[in-house]
Amino acid sequence: MSLVPCPVQxxxxxxLALKGKNTRTSLGRLTKYIIYTVKDxxxxxxxxxxxxxxxxxxxxxxxxxxxIGSGHSVCTELQDMGLSRLPVLYQDMLxxxxxxxxxxxxxDD
Numbered sequence: 001m002s003l004v005p006c007p008v009q010x011x012x013x014x015x016l017a018l019k020g021k022n023t024r025t026s027l028g029r030l031t032k033y034i035i036y037t038v039k040d041x042x043x044x045x046x047x048x049x050x051x052x053x054x055x056x057x058x059x060x061x062x063x064x065x066x067x068i069g070s071g072h073s074v075c076t077e078l079q080d081m082g083l084s085r086l087p088v089l090y091q092d093m094l095x096x097x098x099x100x101x102x103x104x105x106x107x108d109d
Contacts, residue, residue, distance in 0.1 A: 001066065006094065014069035016078060019057075020090035021063040028052030028093065037103070046103035052096035064090035 003019035033048040056065065064087045069075045 003041075006092075010072065012072070013072040015072055015074050017067045018070060018087075018090075019065045020092055021058045023056045023058060025056045025092075025094055028055030028057075035100075036106070039103075043106040044103040045106050048099045049099045049101075051097040052095075053092040053097060055091070056094075057089065057091045059089050060068040061086040061088060063087075069077075082089075 002022040004022045005017060005019050007017045008015040028051075031050045031052075033050065035046045035048050037044050052097070061084075066083060066085050066087060068078045091098070
């Protein structure tokens with residue numbers, strides 16, 4: 001099985017490497033996300049609409065692998081979480097469009 005690598009690094013430190021099965025892509029479905037953040041101490045909420053143009057998904061523990069690096073504080077935190085090396089679901093969006101709408105104070109909801 002051919003796995004597509006997706007490494008995450010800071011400088012020369014490998015934080016993690018996620019590898020997933022290389023399958024053909026298709027158009028994904030339009031998805032609405034609700035994002036929460038804080039700015040200047042004010043909790044905010046915003047809508048994000050995502051359109052995955054080139055999307056692939058595989059299901060099954062043999063279709064992807066997660067390797068966590070070492071020698072970096074984030075690696076230690078990830079290792080302490082006890083994450084599985086074999087994800088159940090793997091999604092890859094090679095080409096993605098997104099619209100982030102203006103945020104508003106959560107208290108206004």
